[in-house]
Amino acid sequence: MPDVQLLRRFVERLAAQDAWHDLPPLVDRIEQIRGTALEPEEAEFCAYYRGLAFLETERADEALPTLRRLVSGSPANPHYRLLLADALIRGQHWPEARSQLEAALSAAPGHPGCLCALGWTLYQMGHRTRAKALLERALDLHPHYHPAHLDLGLILAAEGRWDESEMHLQTAMALAPDDPDVQEALRAVQESRSREGSDREQIRALFPEIRQGRSRLDPEERQVLRRLRRWLREKGSSHLEILLVEGVWTEVADTVAPTPRLDNAWAAALAWTCHRMLGHPVRRTEVAEHWGVSTGALGRRYRRIRDLMDAGYPAAGEEPEILADNPPAETPEDPGGLLIPVDFKTRRRLPDSAPCPCGSGLPVGTCPHPRSTRLGS
Numbered sequence: 001m002p003d004v005q006l007l008r009r010f011v012e013r014l015a016a017q018d019a020w021h022d023l024p025p026l027v028d029r030i031e032q033i034r035g036t037a038l039e040p041e042e043a044e045f046c047a048y049y050r051g052l053a054f055l056e057t058e059r060a061d062e063a064l065p066t067l068r069r070l071v072s073g074s075p076a077n078p079h080y081r082l083l084l085a086d087a088l089i090r091g092q093h094w095p096e097a098r099s100q101l102e103a104a105l106s107a108a109p110g111h112p113g114c115l116c117a118l119g120w121t122l123y124q125m126g127h128r129t130r131a132k133a134l135l136e137r138a139l140d141l142h143p144h145y146h147p148a149h150l151d152l153g154l155i156l157a158a159e160g161r162w163d164e165s166e167m168h169l170q171t172a173m174a175l176a177p178d179d180p181d182v183q184e185a186l187r188a189v190q191e192s193r194s195r196e197g198s199d200r201e202q203i204r205a206l207f208p209e210i211r212q213g214r215s216r217l218d219p220e221e222r223q224v225l226r227r228l229r230r231w232l233r234e235k236g237s238s239h240l241e242i243l244l245v246e247g248v249w250t251e252v253a254d255t256v257a258p259t260p261r262l263d264n265a266w267a268a269a270l271a272w273t274c275h276r277m278l279g280h281p282v283r284r285t286e287v288a289e290h291w292g293v294s295t296g297a298l299g300r301r302y303r304r305i306r307d308l309m310d311a312g313y314p315a316a317g318e319e320p321e322i323l324a325d326n327p328p329a330e331t332p333e334d335p336g337g338l339l340i341p342v343d344f345k346t347r348r349r350l351p352d353s354a355p356c357p358c359g360s361g362l363p364v365g366t367c368p369h370p371r372s373t374r375l376g377s
Contacts, residue, residue: 004030011049023053044073051083060090078104078111085117097121112142116151146175150182162193213250221262228267232274235282245274251308264291269301
């Protein structure tokens with residue numbers, strides 16, 4: 001009969017070599033050999049490596065049942081909850097991911113991986129202030145933990161705070177020069193920062209046309225325009241994008257006969273046009289309800305606007321998305337800028353000063369637990 005301990009060491013060696021596709025059959029073999037005699041510690045070992053192998057091979061849905069069992073067997077282990085949260089976030093199960101991470105932090109308030117993961121999750125859900133506070137706490141406790149610098153740098157970039165953003169990303173680069181996420185984030189931030197200067201030039205060029213269009217609005221239309229600008233800004237549109245939407249309205253007013261007034265129905269159509277052009281995750285029903293119009297009225301005016309646009313919309317005769325019978329599922333608020341990577345692999349590797357997730361209390365790297373020096377963190 002095969003030696004189970006030998007199989008376990010083989011599993012750990014393959015995991016250290018990132019040979020994830022080879023792990024599940026070996027774990028299945030261990031469970032087959034032990035059968036009903038499988039001890040709790042062995043069951044935990046099998047669930048851990050099976051769930052991790054599914055995660056690393058992009059099979060998050062298959063990992064969920066295994067990781068839920070793993071967490072239920074060891075609810076006090078923050079690392080297991082972080083693994084489960086990773087799978088949940090990949091499937092965009094935001095509330096459950098948040099619940100798991102908050103429970104993990106209750107057991108380990110200073111766990112940097114959980115602090116970053118919860119900050120990431122809350123940011124994608126639109127809770128930006130608390131997200132930044134969690135990332136700043138992670139940095140206060142673990143200043144050399146580069147994922148926190150990466151995440152905070154991207155949030156600051158989305159807010160246009162370029163100097164602070166680059167400082168954090170340069171720090172992350174110094175701490176992890178070979179991390180491709182850090183390299184890509186720094187490149188994207190630097191490109192976005194340089195592009196902001198060209199945005200200012202475009203805004204200055206648009207001002208004469210925008211002023212002329214606004215001068216033709218009566219007081220009620222100006223009030224609708226202010227509401228439209230506020231709505232777009234809250235949904236993540238930049239100043240330049242909002243001005244471009246105003247330019248679209250100027251074109252509508254100059255083209256459609258008889259000349260329309262900027263009322264709630266036209267404002268809803270402009271908002272929906274902007275969301276579709278920019279890819280903002282806003283549902284058509286949300287737009288219609290906010291402006292107090294029916295989806296039918298919204299659709300008719302949207303089609304008039306679409307007909308004035310040359311590209312980026314369905315061809316003539318195609319049914320526009322706005323009238324689809326099955327609207328897309330609700331998604332979290334878009335951060336309105338750069339998105340933080342979903343890769344939690346680096347977040348699972350704790351600094352050497354952090355305690356091992358096995359619960360021994362010894363720092364990572366000194367604990368004899370196998371996951372302390374390999375995967376685990």
